[in-house]
Each structure stands twice: as C-alpha cells, then as structure tokens.
Amino acid sequence: MSVDKDNLMEEPRSGGIQVIARASAVMRSLAVQPQGLSLAAIAQAVGLPRSTVQRIIGALETEDLVEALPGSGYRLGPGLHQLIHQAHGDIISFVRDSLEQLGESLGETVALSCIRGQQSNVIIRAISEHELRVVIPLGRSLPMHATSDGKVLLSTLSDEEIGRWIAAAPEKLTGRTLDLPGLLAQMPGIRRDGIAVDVEEHAPGVSAISALLPTFMGPHAVTVVAPTARFEARQAEFRQALETFREDFKRARG
Incomplete structure (x- = not known):
C-alpha cells in the first residue's frame, strides 16, 4: 500500500490536528479489537470514508504503529507496543522497590497490572516466601470481571463502557464469579474508594x-493476593497497606 506521507503531514495546522484526531480514532478502534479489523470495519467504527482510513492506515503502517494481518485486515503494530513497553519500563523502575517492600512487609504476593486489550495484564510482581502462596505468572492476562485488579481498572470506565467490554453473561470461573449486574452493583463503591476485592471469584481458595x-x-492497579484462609483474617490490614502505598506513590510522583 502506498501513501503520500509528505502531503499528509503538510496540511494546514487545523488539518494536521484533524489528521491526528482521525489517526487516534483508528488506533482506538484497533485497540478494542486485538484480533484486527478490515479496512471496511475500521471505516465503519470511526465513521470515515474507506479512502480516508486507507491513507491513515498507510501512514501508521509506515511508522510500525499498525501492521497488516496475513490475508486481510490490520492490528496495532510493534512500534506502538515498543512505546508502551518503554513507558511501562519507567513505571516499573519507579515502583519496583516499593512493591517489593510491600510484599516483604505483608509476606504475601503483590503485583502491578494495567489494562491490555480488554483484560488486566500483570507487568511486575513480587512473590511471597510462604510455603503456601499464590504465584501470578508475569505477563499473564486475566479476566477483568473476576479479579480485583480487573474490577478496579474497570471502575475507570462508565457503566455503559463496562457493559460493552464485558459480555452479558461473562464466563463463570467459580461459584462466586459475578454476573454483569452484580459487577455493576459493585462499581459505585469501587469508584468511591479506589479499592476492589475478589474473594474466590477467579479461582477457588485464592482471594x-x-x-x-x-x-x-x-x-x-496494585494488588495483594493470598490464599483465602489468610486473606480473610488480614483483609483490613491489606487494605490499609494498599492505601498507604497509593498515597506514598502520589507524593513521590508529585
């Protein structure tokens, strides 16, 4: 695919701003469809003519921000993933010591996660020294409706957005996994406090x-995860530690 990148970038200032806005819309449409979209589907999602989307995709592809899929269609490219990795690297380097100290002080597994696609993704962790402990695989993507970090990250979205992200009948992983109405019922409290809890909603015996x-x-999201027996006895302690961690982080970041 060819694109006149110079002409695209030499539009008047107002036109340049419009190009950036349109490119952002295209990338957002791909962000919520990690399996990729066709040109026609992207055009429909962003409300632009196919020819306009084709020009934008061409410019983004040149910068590796978008890549073509085998056969047809496009998805977010390695250039964007590299930028995200570098930015997360800054967060990881800033948080790592504090997270390890939190884990040591509580004697439990702790982790830092973010939204990746439509799941929560663990980007740094510190594993408990307990003989009976929970080990979270690094880089693992977890369902957002059934985990405490997923729920607290979902709380940054509107109820309407959550409804679009989470199926009307989300996968029931345990007998305690919430359905969509139950999840939405928790959102006001989670948004108020910035705290979410998962008691065996994702896996039996793990909270x-x-x-x-x-x-x-x-x-x-910063998370403390433990076997349910220890968790239930120490939940208030874990909550206080997380609130202190958050306030310390805010002060350190200015």
Missing part, C-alpha cells in the same frame, strides 16, 4: 484486594 493507582500511562 485478592487491589487499589487503583493513577499514572501518566493511565490507570494501573
């Missing part, structure tokens, strides 16, 4: 509590 952590890279 967790998460705090929302606003960052320049968007919302993140």
Whole structure:
C-alpha cells in the first residue's frame, strides 16, 4: 500500500490536528479489537470514508504503529507496543522497590497490572516466601470481571463502557464469579474508594484486594493476593497497606 506521507503531514495546522484526531480514532478502534479489523470495519467504527482510513492506515503502517494481518485486515503494530513497553519500563523502575517492600512487609504476593486489550495484564510482581502462596505468572492476562485488579481498572470506565467490554453473561470461573449486574452493583463503591476485592471469584481458595493507582500511562492497579484462609483474617490490614502505598506513590510522583 502506498501513501503520500509528505502531503499528509503538510496540511494546514487545523488539518494536521484533524489528521491526528482521525489517526487516534483508528488506533482506538484497533485497540478494542486485538484480533484486527478490515479496512471496511475500521471505516465503519470511526465513521470515515474507506479512502480516508486507507491513507491513515498507510501512514501508521509506515511508522510500525499498525501492521497488516496475513490475508486481510490490520492490528496495532510493534512500534506502538515498543512505546508502551518503554513507558511501562519507567513505571516499573519507579515502583519496583516499593512493591517489593510491600510484599516483604505483608509476606504475601503483590503485583502491578494495567489494562491490555480488554483484560488486566500483570507487568511486575513480587512473590511471597510462604510455603503456601499464590504465584501470578508475569505477563499473564486475566479476566477483568473476576479479579480485583480487573474490577478496579474497570471502575475507570462508565457503566455503559463496562457493559460493552464485558459480555452479558461473562464466563463463570467459580461459584462466586459475578454476573454483569452484580459487577455493576459493585462499581459505585469501587469508584468511591479506589479499592476492589475478589474473594474466590477467579479461582477457588485464592482471594485478592487491589487499589487503583493513577499514572501518566493511565490507570494501573496494585494488588495483594493470598490464599483465602489468610486473606480473610488480614483483609483490613491489606487494605490499609494498599492505601498507604497509593498515597506514598502520589507524593513521590508529585
């Protein structure tokens, strides 16, 4: 696919702003469809002519921000993933020591996660030294409706957006997994406190509590996860530790 990139970038200032806005809309449409979209589907999603979308896709593809799929269609490209990785690297380097100290002080597994696609993704962790402990795989994507970090990250969206992200009948992973009405019923309290709890909603015998952590890279969640028996006895302690961690983070970031 060819594109006159120079002409695209040499539009008047107002036109340049419009190009950026349209390119952002195209990338957002791809962000919620990690499997990719056809040109026609992108054009329909952003409300632009196919020819306009084709020009934008061509410019983004040149910068590796979008890549073509085998056969047909497009998805977000490796250039964007590299930018995200570099930015997350800054957050990780800033948070790592504090997260490890939190894990050591509580003696439980702790993790930092963010939204990736339409799931929560663990980007840094510190594993408990307990013989009976919970190990979260690094880089693992988890269902947002059934985890404490997923729920606290979902709280940054409107109820309407949550309804679009989460199926009307989300996968029931345990007997305690919430359905969509139950999930939405928890949102006012989670938004108020910036805290969400998962008591065996994702896996039997495993519970967790998460705090929302606003960052320049968007919302993140810091989580304490433990076997349910220990969690139930120490939930208030975990919550206080997370609230202190969040306030310390805000002060350190200015």
